[in-house]
Amino acid sequence: MTAKNDKSLRDFFESFNTSDSLIYGIGNIGREDDGLGWAFVDWIEESAICPEAELVRSYQLHLEDADLISYKKRVLFIDASKKEDIESFYLSKVKAKMDFTFTSHAISVQSVMAICKQCFTSTPAVYLLEIRGYQWELSVGLSAKANKNLEEVLEYFALTQIFYKEGEYDG
Amino acid sequence: MGKKLVIDPVTRIEGHGKVTVQLDDDNNIIGARLHVVEFRGFEKFVQGHPYWEAPMLLQRICGICFVSHHLCGAKVLDDMIGVGYAQDVQMLPTPEKVRRLGHYFQQLQSHVTAYYYLIAPEMIFGMDAAPEKRNVLGLIEENPEMVKRVVALRKWGQEGIKLVFGKKMHGIASVPGGVNHNISKEDIQRFLKGDDGLLDIDTVITYASEALDVFYKFHEENREQVDRFADVPALNMCLVDEDGNIDYYHGKIRITDEDKNIVEEFDYHEYMDYFAEATEEWSYMKFPYLKKYGRERGSVRVGPLARVNVTKAYGAATPLAQAALEKFHDYSHGKASNKTLHTNWARAIEILHSAELIKNLLHDPDLQKEELKMTPSKDKWTGEGIGVVEAPRGTLLHHYKADKEGNITFCNLVVSTTQNNTVMNRTVLAVAEEYLGGQQEITEGMMNAIEVGIRAYDPCLSCATHATSGNMPLDVRVLDSKGNIIDSKKR
Numbered sequence: 001m002t003a004k005n006d007k008s009l010r011d012f013f014e015s016f017n018t019s020d021s022l023i024y025g026i027g028n029i030g031r032e033d034d035g036l037g038w039a040f041v042d043w044i045e046e047s048a049i050c051p052e053a054e055l056v057r058s059y060q061l062h063l064e065d066a067d068l069i070s071y072k073k074r075v076l077f078i079d080a081s082k083k084e085d086i087e088s089f090y091l092s093k094v095k096a097k098m099d100f101t102f103t104s105h106a107i108s109v110q111s112v113m114a115i116c117k118q119c120f121t122s123t124p125a126v127y128l129l130e131i132r133g134y135q136w137e138l139s140v141g142l143s144a145k146a147n148k149n150l151e152e153v154l155e156y157f158a159l160t161q162i163f164y165k166e167g168e169y170d171g
Numbered sequence: 172m173g174k175k176l177v178i179d180p181v182t183r184i185e186g187h188g189k190v191t192v193q194l195d196d197d198n199n200i201i202g203a204r205l206h207v208v209e210f211r212g213f214e215k216f217v218q219g220h221p222y223w224e225a226p227m228l229l230q231r232i233c234g235i236c237f238v239s240h241h242l243c244g245a246k247v248l249d250d251m252i253g254v255g256y257a258q259d260v261q262m263l264p265t266p267e268k269v270r271r272l273g274h275y276f277q278q279l280q281s282h283v284t285a286y287y288y289l290i291a292p293e294m295i296f297g298m299d300a301a302p303e304k305r306n307v308l309g310l311i312e313e314n315p316e317m318v319k320r321v322v323a324l325r326k327w328g329q330e331g332i333k334l335v336f337g338k339k340m341h342g343i344a345s346v347p348g349g350v351n352h353n354i355s356k357e358d359i360q361r362f363l364k365g366d367d368g369l370l371d372i373d374t375v376i377t378y379a380s381e382a383l384d385v386f387y388k389f390h391e392e393n394r395e396q397v398d399r400f401a402d403v404p405a406l407n408m409c410l411v412d413e414d415g416n417i418d419y420y421h422g423k424i425r426i427t428d429e430d431k432n433i434v435e436e437f438d439y440h441e442y443m444d445y446f447a448e449a450t451e452e453w454s455y456m457k458f459p460y461l462k463k464y465g466r467e468r469g470s471v472r473v474g475p476l477a478r479v480n481v482t483k484a485y486g487a488a489t490p491l492a493q494a495a496l497e498k499f500h501d502y503s504h505g506k507a508s509n510k511t512l513h514t515n516w517a518r519a520i521e522i523l524h525s526a527e528l529i530k531n532l533l534h535d536p537d538l539q540k541e542e543l544k545m546t547p548s549k550d551k552w553t554g555e556g557i558g559v560v561e562a563p564r565g566t567l568l569h570h571y572k573a574d575k576e577g578n579i580t581f582c583n584l585v586v587s588t589t590q591n592n593t594v595m596n597r598t599v600l601a602v603a604e605e606y607l608g609g610q611q612e613i614t615e616g617m618m619n620a621i622e623v624g625i626r627a628y629d630p631c632l633s634c635a636t637h638a639t640s641g642n643m644p645l646d647v648r649v650l651d652s653k654g655n656i657i658d659s660k661k662r
Contacts, residue, residue, distance in 0.1 A: 059340070063288070063307070063318075064326045071368065098308050111308070118311055119319040 020073040021053040027080050028059050029090075033133025033146040036080040040131070043154050061107045063115065070120035075125075077109050080146075081130035088149040089156070094126040129153065190621055192603045199607045203600040205592075205625065206454050214582040222573040223347055225582070229569065230341055232584075235284065237341050238277035238332060239562035241271055242420070243569040245345030250440075250556025251573060253547040254348045260547075265540040266349035271420050272532045273335030273344060274560065279379070279525040280328025280420060281563035282518050285629040286382055287321045290515050294389035298396075298623055299616045317381075323506070324378045327362075327370045334358055349544025359533050372530045376491065379526040383495055383517040390516070400605070401511035401624050403597040405470055406434055406461070407477035408590070410561050417482045419561040426461065426471060427481050429507045435461060439559040442568055442585070457641075458592050459585065466512055470593035473565025474628060475517035480507035485524060488531055492524035511598050514627040521563075562587050564629050588630040598624040 016023060018029075023044055025037035038057045044050055056068075058128050081090070096113035109128050117123050131153055135143045142150065193202040217228050226244030230237040251257035288307045295303045295313065303309070311318045329339045334354065336342030344350050365371030370378070386497065390397050411425040412418040415433075424442065426435045426611035437445055448457040449466050461469030471477070479500075485493045498507075499516060532538065555572045565587030588595075602624040606617045 014289055043292065064322055067319075067322050067368070098311070115311055115318070119315040119322065 010078070015050075016074060016076060017050040017052045018073070019052050019054070020071070021050065022056065022069060022072045022075045023050065023053050023074065024056045024058065024065075025057060025078045026060060030138060031142055032137055032139050032141065033137040033143055034080050034136055035140070035155040036133055036146055036150060037078040038133040039142060039150055040129070040153065042158075043150075044152060047158075049158060061109065061112050061113075063107060065107075065112045066115035066119060069112065069124050069126065070116050070122035072124045074125050076127045076129060078129045078131065078132040079109075082133065082136075083130065086130055086132045089129060089131045089153040091127060094128050097122070129157075160166050190599055190625075192599075192607055192621075194607075198609050200600070200604045203596070203603040204453060205596050205599045217571075217582050218579050220579055222571065222577045222579055223248060224347060225569075225571055225579060227341075227343055229582075232586075234517075235281055236277065236562045236564065236567075238273055238336065239560055239567050240569070241336070241343070241345060242274055243558040243560045243562075244345075244571075245270065246421075246558030246560065247556035247569050247571050248345075248347040250558070251553055251571070252347045252543040253551025253553055255556060260545070263349060263542050263545060265353055265535045266345075266543055267420075268532060268535055268537050269335060269350045269352075269354060270345060272354065272529065272538065273332060274420050275525045275528045275532065276328050276331030276335065278563050279522060279529065280325050280332065282522045282525070283321060283325045283328060283382070283392050285563070286515065286518050286522065287318075287325075289626055289629070290518075291385055293619075293623060294385060294515070297393075298619055300371075302615065305619075320378050320381070323370050324375060326368075327375055330369055331362065334362070346544055348546055351543065353540060353543060354538040356539060359538065362529075363533050372526075372533065376523070376526045376530065379523040380491060382522045383516075385641070386516050386519045397512045398510055399525075400620075401598040401601040401627075402508050402509050403511060403594060403601050404429065405472035405594040405597070406464075406468075407480040407507055408471040408473050408566055408567065409478045409481050410439070410559060411436075411481065414483075415481075416484055416486070417478045417561065421560070424559065424566070425481055427507065429509065431480070431483075431505070433509055435463070439568065440557045442557065442559070454592075456589055456592050459590055460593070466593070471590055472594045473587050473590040474514065474563075475521050476508060476511075476514040477565065478561065479517040479520055489524055489527035492520060492527050494524055496519045505644055511601075511624055513629045518629075564588060565590055588628070591628050591630065595625060595628055595630065598627070 015021075023041060025039075025041035026035035027034045029035035029038050041055050041057050044053070045055055054072075058065075077094075081086050083090075092111050094113055096117050097110040098114040098118075099108055099111050109126065113123075131146070132149050133143070133146045135146070177655050191205040191206065192200060195201050204492045213229055213332050217225055220228060226241045226248065229244050230241040232240055246255060252647055254260050254262065276401075278290050287310075292305045292307060292310055293300075296309060297304075304312075307318070333339045333342065344352065361369060363372050365374070383610075406426050408424060410418050410420075410422040412422050415425060423436055424439050425433060433447060445461055445463070446459050447462045448459050450457055455513040458466065460466045460468070461471070463469065472480075479496060480503075481487045482496065485496055487493065499513075499520060502508075503513075554574070556570070558569045560567055566585075567587055568583075568585040569581055570581075570583040570585075573579050599621060602620050610617065
């Protein structure tokens with residue numbers, strides 16, 4: 001997927017290298033490709049591409065994350081996806097919506113946003129980056145195909161930050 | 172023609188419980204069972220690992236009470252290297268207090284999760300309210316300010332866990348014979364005075380008190396329903412201190428009856444001498460009972476209700492919790508309460524008790540001392556240990572053995588949900604008789620009544636507990652004696 005010319009994502013091309021930015025990887029590295037979200041955050045950390053941003057790795061979202069994002073201006077959630085219509089990755093801007101996927105173990109990004117708005121009267125810009133995964137068994141390490149998708153998304157994300165720095169992105 | 176009613180929750184997390192209710196031709200209840208069909212195998216796959224890995228590996232059994240598993244395992248390791256209580260060598264004050272601090276933080280956040288996320292919606296909206304309202308999201312719509320406070324309270328507990336164990340989930344602080352760090356004065360001040368986005372301790376105690384108010388209001392408005400719902404007998408068991416009152420981290424095991432007489436009291440290392448375990452072909456979960464009294468009379472209840480039943484007093488050091496406990500005891504006329512929904516009352520008392528215990532510990536200078544662990548000589552190695560702590564859900568036991576190289580050869584875990592197996596089954600039967608007996612049609616309210624009974628124990632059956640109340644997927648079926656479906660309801 002490419003989002004460079006997608007006007008709805010135009011503001012994504014601002015820098016995440018600010019202290020009020022949050023980059024949040026969701027998943028379980030012990031479940032093969034479910035570790036994609038954390039792998040993305042690992043790369044952000046190792047490459048020091050956004051050293052000012054707060055980085056979080058978590059197995060799943062919790063109600064408390066509504067509080068966490070209420071202190072932020074920009075948030076990027078990264079999660080592995082089983083969706084077959086995603087070729088490699090999909091970036092979307094998330095709208096707040098209370099849904100019924102809540103359990104005490106997990107909650108959707110849309111609901112976290114809705115709770116943030118309702119309880120904490122804050123509406124940060126929230127993006128969801130879904131990276132296609134294929135294997136989910138009890139094992140550490142990404143599949144070759146998932147690794148390839150990760151490389152694509154890393155290149156894309158790096159470019160968005162470069163575009164921002166150099167003022168090249170014109171939507 | 173007899174009928175069988177099946178309530179089968181479906182979940183996306185490991186394992187689940189299932190309820191079957193057997194009806195006769197007149198729709199009278201003739202049996203009810205809680206089946207636990209999850210199997211995890213942690214006791215097997217930890218074998219062959221170095222003994223010191225066990226508390227790290229075994230805490231991954233659970234994403235909610237991992238601290239209890241970590242600390243229980245740590246106590247086993249203390250035994251194994253020869254500094255544990257079994258050797259009559261007391262742990263150094265600093266490591267014991269650091270462990271206790273982490274333990275209390277976890278109890279607070281675990282109880283807040285169960286109480287507010289899973290149980291409170293039923294208390295606030297009623298058991299018969301529509302599922303789309305009767306959940307934590309409904310609470311957010313109804314009272315966002317309360318949810319904001321709950322989030323802050325749970326966050327405080329999680330940050331406390333991170334303070335002690337380094338991570339909000341599956342961290343490490345305990346090492347054989349002690350802990351790997353103390354707690355700095357600066358960190359203590361953050362939790363006492365509050366910090367950016369972190370509550371101060373006095374606000375935590377205020378919010379914790381509000382949990383009790385939620386129960387009192389619900390009880391006041393629904394007294395008959397609350398007190399009549401699943402009043403089921405069982406002995407009560409927990410760890411106690413030298414005065415016979417609850418000690419969440421260490422002590423002797425005390426078991427009391429309905430009149431609060433001591434039925435048994437023993438060193439937890441002797442647990443297997445006192446308890447046997449029955450099995451049933453319809454459940455993976457065992458049924459522990461006191462050998463001396465047999466399965467029917469010797470089954471125990473553990474967890475918040477058992478603990479407030481056994482405990483006579485918390486003492487003056489935790490005055491608000493003490494007052495709440497006295498009110499509970501007065502209401503029960505000095506006897507043990509067998510009322511299943513009083514478990515939620517007890518849980519609210521323990522939220523407050525945990526907060527006050529934490530406050531006291533945060534003021535304890537031992538947390539900053541440098542003596543963090545004992546390292547006995549190799550000849551003290553015993554190769555075997557038993558640990559017991561009071562997890563939020565009740566008494567938890569770990570037992571390991573290791574060979575001369577220190578690799579684990581045996582592991583047995585008796586978790587609190589297993590201890591509660593018989594009393595949970597009694598609860599399911601009592602609720603089925605009250606709500607389903609003689610009825611022609613299964614309703615949403617009937618299904619939820621069963622769930623409410625199970626949920627009070629906050630068991631680790633995953634779906635029966637950790638799906639929000641209004642949203643638990645259920646498949647309820649009425650079968651005739653030949654197994655044909657004659658009625659069904661799904662949500």
